[in-house]
Amino acid sequence: MNAPKPASPPVLQLEDLVRRRAGRPAVRQLSLTLQAGQVLGLLGVNGAGKSTTLAMIAGVLLPDSGSIRLQGGDFLEHPELAARAIGWLPEAAPLWPELTVREHLDAHARLRGIRGAAVVQARDAVLERLELNDLARRLAGVLSQGQRQRLGLACALLHRPALLVLDEPANALDPVQVAALRKLLRELASDGTAVILSTHQLTEVTAVCDRVAILHEGTLRYDAPLAADQHAALEKTFFDIAVNGRAQAA
């Protein structure tokens, strides 16, 4: 008789995450679990704690307390887990302006421990996937904002991470590119990549996400699966939390 196959650990598990910034609590007791293939939309008004949460998940910022587990491993004890497990696109996609698109991808691949011929293979695959071949020799400093965003996304996808963390990825993209991004995210999810998508746009969430979490004043106020045609319901929930939360704070 075959032994039952052990369930694989969640891609991401946050437990009681706390972080203060500029003397005030930015994230309070945040707990969240994300399974492979899930696309989580993270919503919240400005200052809700979305970027702080994403920065902690990406390994850029340490929490004051709480734990982060990546594929079962303690991320705070082993920050090197980020090299293979996380792809991060920060808001405004910071780049090195003096390097070309190709050099960016090569550098990111090497920083994540990819070596030799695998660097070229990974770079060419992502250039193809994000339709960046025509820009490969162009300096990052002369790219348009939309092109920068696509290059940032390419850098985040290069090493085929288990978790993709995206902060406002649709910023500065034209409608065609937004549609391509949505399609790409759905493809990645069906391949088993977990995605966290932070955005201000409810339409982005309803178009791509299968789960939504709403942060308000650093606290997780709502976390539920998202079914089709739920845009109106989500909009009502979001404004209830955002406006009521403000009223309570006042």
Place this chain on the structure above:
Amino acid sequence: MTLFAVTRLELRRLFVRPLGWIIAALALAELGWRFALLLQIFLLNQVRLAALPDGPGYTDLVAVRMYSSFITGSPLPFGVIELALLLVPLLTMSTLAGERSAGTLPLLFASGLSATRILLGKYLAVLIWLALWLLLALAIPVSLAHGARLDWGMFAAATLGSFLALAVLAAIGVAASAYAAHPAVAAVAALMLGLALSCINLGAQLAGVSNGFVNWLAMSTHQETLLRGLVSSADIVWFLLAIAVALALGIQRLASDRERG
């Protein structure tokens, strides 16, 4: 190893930016002019010097004097070490402060790199750049080695002393860049620290005191021995200690970036 990936990235950035090339070209032009003047002075006095038993030769008066005016007492300005006091801060100012102000420093942290690897990787890149520059600079006096009698031992000790001084200045520059929010602030801080470390014993020297803690603290004390051709382990340890302290402070500051946010 990811440390070398950081080094490779930093070297690539140093070589594609015009600043590095401009610094190297201007410094080498100044050193070429300095060499011509030192050689002219040497040739004018060559007959008189040849008559002296154990008199100074090409190595003492030209090759080693290429490295420093301040320490060798040459009347000409800006040897390799004096140039380095000005140029190394310009080279190192963007290593971390530039990344911080451009918002690219988090990309390195998000790659799973520790502060130690990031800082050491960048330091290694600057050191490689400076070693190449020093090689070009020392090629100037070596170009006449077939015609003049070069004391290779003394010249090697002086080269080692100059390289170690460059390594100390680079470590201070990278550490200053780790502390600063903007490259210009990092450059000024590194310049002031480099000058202070070089000249801290000036008062003691003018007062005729040639030992004591202040003299030990000064970089020029340890360079002087090496420029005279004497390699002492105490001097080497001083240079390594200075490098280690600067890098450790830089790593500590960089690591706190993840805590501060």
